[in-house]
Amino acid sequence: MTTLIEQRDAVNKWLERYGVRFGVYKGGVFHEQLFPFDPIPRVIKRSEWNHIEKGLIQRVKALNLFLSDIYSGKQIVADGVIPEEFIYSSKGYLPQCENITPSKGIYTHICGIDLVQARDGSWIILEDNLRIPSGASYPIIARTITRKVSPHTFEHNHIEENRGYIDLLRKTMDYANVNGGLAVILTPGRYNSAFFEHSFLAEKTGATLVFPGDLTVENEKVYYNGLFNTRQKVGVIYRRVSDEFLDPMAFDKSSLLGIPNVMQAYAKGNVALMNAPGNGIADDKGLCYFVPKMIEYYLHETPLLQNAPTYLPYYPDDRKYVLENIRKLVIKDVSEAGGYGVMFGRDMDEEHLANIKHLIETEPRRWIAQEVIDFIDLEVLEGSGTVLRKADLRAFVLCADEIRVWHSGLTRFAREPDSFVVNSSQGGGFKDTWVEKN
Amino acid sequence: MDKLVEYHYLTKVVFSEKVHSHSFLLRCTPSENEYQKIESVSSRIAPAGEVFRASDCFGNTVYYGMAGEPHDSFEFGSSGTVRLSGLYALKEPLAGIFLYPSAFTAPDSGIAALLSSVRFSASETVSEKVLKLCSALFSRMEYAPNSTTIETTAAEALRAGRGVCQDYSHALISLCRLSGIAARYVAGFIEGEGCTHAWVEYYDKDCWRAADPTHNRLIETGYIKLSHGRDFDDCSIERGVFSGAAKQRLEISLQVQEKSAGVSLQKS
Numbered sequence: 221m222t223t224l225i226e227q228r229d230a231v232n233k234w235l236e237r238y239g240v241r242f243g244v245y246k247g248g249v250f251h252e253q254l255f256p257f258d259p260i261p262r263v264i265k266r267s268e269w270n271h272i273e274k275g276l277i278q279r280v281k282a283l284n285l286f287l288s289d290i291y292s293g294k295q296i297v298a299d300g301v302i303p304e305e306f307i308y309s310s311k312g313y314l315p316q317c318e319n320i321t322p323s324k325g326i327y328t329h330i331c332g333i334d335l336v337q338a339r340d341g342s343w344i345i346l347e348d349n350l351r352i353p354s355g356a357s358y359p360i361i362a363r364t365i366t367r368k369v370s371p372h373t374f375e376h377n378h379i380e381e382n383r384g385y386i387d388l389l390r391k392t393m394d395y396a397n398v399n400g401g402l403a404v405i406l407t408p409g410r411y412n413s414a415f416f417e418h419s420f421l422a423e424k425t426g427a428t429l430v431f432p433g434d435l436t437v438e439n440e441k442v443y444y445n446g447l448f449n450t451r452q453k454v455g456v457i458y459r460r461v462s463d464e465f466l467d468p469m470a471f472d473k474s475s476l477l478g479i480p481n482v483m484q485a486y487a488k489g490n491v492a493l494m495n496a497p498g499n500g501i502a503d504d505k506g507l508c509y510f511v512p513k514m515i516e517y518y519l520h521e522t523p524l525l526q527n528a529p530t531y532l533p534y535y536p537d538d539r540k541y542v543l544e545n546i547r548k549l550v551i552k553d554v555s556e557a558g559g560y561g562v563m564f565g566r567d568m569d570e571e572h573l574a575n576i577k578h579l580i581e582t583e584p585r586r587w588i589a590q591e592v593i594d595f596i597d598l599e600v601l602e603g604s605g606t607v608l609r610k611a612d613l614r615a616f617v618l619c620a621d622e623i624r625v626w627h628s629g630l631t632r633f634a635r636e637p638d639s640f641v642v643n644s645s646q647g648g649g650f651k652d653t654w655v656e657k658n
Numbered sequence: 659m660d661k662l663v664e665y666h667y668l669t670k671v672v673f674s675e676k677v678h679s680h681s682f683l684l685r686c687t688p689s690e691n692e693y694q695k696i697e698s699v700s701s702r703i704a705p706a707g708e709v710f711r712a713s714d715c716f717g718n719t720v721y722y723g724m725a726g727e728p729h730d731s732f733e734f735g736s737s738g739t740v741r742l743s744g745l746y747a748l749k750e751p752l753a754g755i756f757l758y759p760s761a762f763t764a765p766d767s768g769i770a771a772l773l774s775s776v777r778f779s780a781s782e783t784v785s786e787k788v789l790k791l792c793s794a795l796f797s798r799m800e801y802a803p804n805s806t807t808i809e810t811t812a813a814e815a816l817r818a819g820r821g822v823c824q825d826y827s828h829a830l831i832s833l834c835r836l837s838g839i840a841a842r843y844v845a846g847f848i849e850g851e852g853c854t855h856a857w858v859e860y861y862d863k864d865c866w867r868a869a870d871p872t873h874n875r876l877i878e879t880g881y882i883k884l885s886h887g888r889d890f891d892d893c894s895i896e897r898g899v900f901s902g903a904a905k906q907r908l909e910i911s912l913q914v915q916e917k918s919a920g921v922s923l924q925k926s
Contacts (some may be wrong), residue, residue, distance in 0.1 A: 297754075308758040315755060315888075318715040436679065438724055439708055469683040469722065469897045480681030480899040481722050484712060 227369040228259040228601055234365040256649035257362050258600045262611065262631040263379075266656040272335070272343055272615065273625045275525030278515060280331050280617045283350060283502045285518040287327040290501055291317050301517050302510050303534070309585055310507070311555060312500020314463060316470045320487045322496045323396045329458075329494035330392065331617040332356075332630075335525070336595035344593055345527050346612060347508060350499040352460050354414040355630040356385055356616050357421060359652050363628075366652065379654040382628035388618045390425040393456050395620035396492035401455025402444050403427040406435065408461050408477045418460050427458065437481040442491045456492040457482075463497045505554040505588050506532070529591040533584035542589040543577055549589040551576060564592065598651070600633055609633040613653060629653040659744040661879055662917040665847055667854075668702065668735035669896065670909040676728040677902030682706075683722040684896050685714070685845070685885045687736045693746050694883060699738030705729050716892060718885035730904075734896060739917065746877045748859070748866040756840040756861065760888035763832040766813035772798060773833050784839060784862040788869050789876055791833045796874040799826060808890065823856040824890050826871040830858045831889065844868065845893040847882040849914045854895060859886060882914065 235257055264272070289295050290307060297304050307313050332353025334346040363382050367374060393403045405427045407418035422429035428444060435454065436443055442454040457479075459466065465475040470483040485491045501507065509530045512523040531538040531549070542549060546565040553561030563576065580587050597608035611633040616626040631651040667686065684703065690696050701721065703709055709723040725732065759765060765773075776794045778787055795816075802820040810818075812832040815825035827843055834841035840861035848855045848870075857877060859866040868877035885893045 304754040305758065308755045315715045315892075436724070437681065438726070440710055468899050469681065473891070473894065473897055481683060481724070484683075484710065484722055487712070 230369045231365050258651045261652040261654045263654045269655045276617050276625050277623045282515040282518050284328045286514045310504045312504045314498040317498030323398050323492040326619050327496035332614045334614050336612045348503040350503040357417040378657040380627035385626050386424045392618045392620045397455035398492050399455045401453040403456050404430045406459040432477045435479045437485050440485050440488050442485050458494050528593050531589045533580045550592050552588050627655045661742045664739045664917050665914045666737045667912045671732040672907045673730045673904035675904040676730050677900040677904050678728045680725040680900035682898045685718050695741040697739040701736040703734045716887050742879050744879050746868045756842045762828045762889035763812050765832045765836045768816050769832050788860050792871045792874050823872040827856045827858050830871040842886045843889045844886045846884045847914050853910050
């Protein structure tokens with residue numbers, strides 16, 4: 221471990237040489253920044269991991285069943301478990317996906333579930349990312365480089381290999397593939413915040429990295445138009461283009477990032493899209509409250525992992541509680557993502573508080589409130605010593621013939637001492653995540 | 659009292675330079691329902707490769723495909739004869755989605771203020787309420803072609819106090835949904851107009867009835883429906899994406915005439 225720490229600068233230098241970057245838009249201007257790596261790994265004990273793993277599989281299973289239900293019979297709404305307003309007024313619900321059954325019934329191919337560990341040791345779900353969660357590539361690369369600069373580290377520590385992600389991903393793509401056609405990764409392009417990851421994953425999985433314009437739909441099938449007029453039928457698209465831009469015929473008509481009429485080919489079952497369009501309804505912040513209820517409803521099981529205690533101002537009792545206790549709560553705008561629209565009651569001045577309270581009263585559906593989880597700090601190297609920083613864990617869950625959890629994950633930490641916001645788009649750093657071997 | 663109506667609709671997109679790899683998706687044929695029966699219809703799409711037909715998520719018929727070869731114009735439309743019943747009422751179960759705001763119909767304080775200026779009485783029917791909303795809107799909006807764009811929302815149009823049928827419809831939908839009446843956007847044709855029209859269907863007890871906010875009236879018959887959705891965006895008559903740096907110009911022609919009367923009501 222000491223050698224590892226001594227090699228921090230060497231690792232970060234390698235990361236820079238590899239071009240491990242994260243794009244950030246600030247004030248409308250695109251900056252590319254390095255994603256700072258901290259060499260002290262987060263270590264998770266095997267017994268603890270087994271519990272997390274079971275809980276995540278249970279959760280993803282329920283979320284997939286929910287999506288399948290919502291885009292067909294909506295039994296969970298008919299049975300009064302979730303009010304219809306939460307479905308129809310969510311930006312994540314896409315009627316264009318109604319009655320489309322994706323390949324093998326899988327919606328949630330790659331899930332990034334964000335958890336934190338509370339001071340009592342329990343793991344708590346912060347949010348589900350079921351659209352295009354990013355970040356898996358960083359720990360893989362960091363570990364590869366660490367191996368290079370400190371080869372002995374992994375001889376002495378018996379931890380799970382993390383290169384297996386690539387196989388998991390490829391297996392997931394192959395399982396979803398509808399016709400044995402070409403497997404492609406569709407990137408919005410060079411200026412996307414996760415472009416580095418798109419090219420990395422394509423290279424490692426052997427999938428073809430494609431750009432908008434490379435794919436066309438003809439005769440209800442998707443083709444890749446390669447160099448020298450080659451044309452290949454596409455069987456699965458791991459798309460890193462968001463739903464709204466995916467098909468200008470079905471969604472945002474001004475999109476130049478999409479594949480015109482791909483939704484028709486998808487509805488016909490001629491191509492697999494991963495993740496499935498329309499998943500935004502299941503990871504909508506306003507729906508997070510209902511995930512434990514989904515687990516009970518679809519699986520008849522007790523949730524193994526808990527959400528942060530969440531209140532929906534939509535319900536009058538919750539609204540009253542939120543308005544009275546706003547100082548100790550965190551308030552989230554359900555229409556925002558990536559750490560935006562997150563406000564801590566204790567940090568707001570009187571004017572800001574009054575403003576938010578007014579918004580909660582006039583637009584209750586737009587907000588959720590959560591108890592602030594006092595999650596544990598992790599040691600982060602700074603200068604010659606260490607400091608304590610808040611950190612979370614993005615666990616990756618992949619769905620193929622069965623649901624598997626990657627035995628690693630992305631541990632992100634906040635840059636500032638008092639910050640609870642760890643999103644990379646907000647300037648945080650990352651650590652490797654070591655899962656103890658069986 | 660049925661009405662037999664014949665129509666001819668054609669749009670020609672003229673490109674300033676040749677384009678190719680032109681993907682398209684069209685909603686340009688009348689829907690079939692208990693109010694309107696299609697006696698005959700033929701669609702025209704040219705140039706086109708193989709054209710496919712499907713239903714979208716709201717049940718509208720769509721035609722889609724790709725015109726791959728270079729072309730400098732693209733034509734689409736349909737002609738046919740439609741039998742309209744005397745009563746525009748479509749018996750369907752209520753789909754909850756039409757109760758909630760959509761991108762173009764999200765209310766703002768201006769729409770809420772207009773709604774609160776309308777006094778409803780307990781004994782009023784849904785149709786009477788919708789007509790009141792139409793009138794309130796009509797007194798606040800002026801019909802002004804080219805004053806808005808296809809991106810204008812209900813809130814923006816009401817604030818400007820001007821618009822076309824699309825804006826009137828979005829505003830009425832917003833008012834209806836805000837007052838708890840399910841409402842949806844309809845694209846179609848009417849006698850006496852040279853281009854496509856838009857109006858609103860609202861849910862009353864067990865069926866969809868219709869109102870035309872641009873003309874400040876409830877609809878009984880005479881309107882040919884193409885498609886419906888949450889708002890304009892769901893009912894695009896044409897969407898297209900092509901390769902080529904061309905400017906486009908539209909030529910639209912529409913004739914609607916009652917067959918029995920045999921009088922052409924409008925040409926353009």
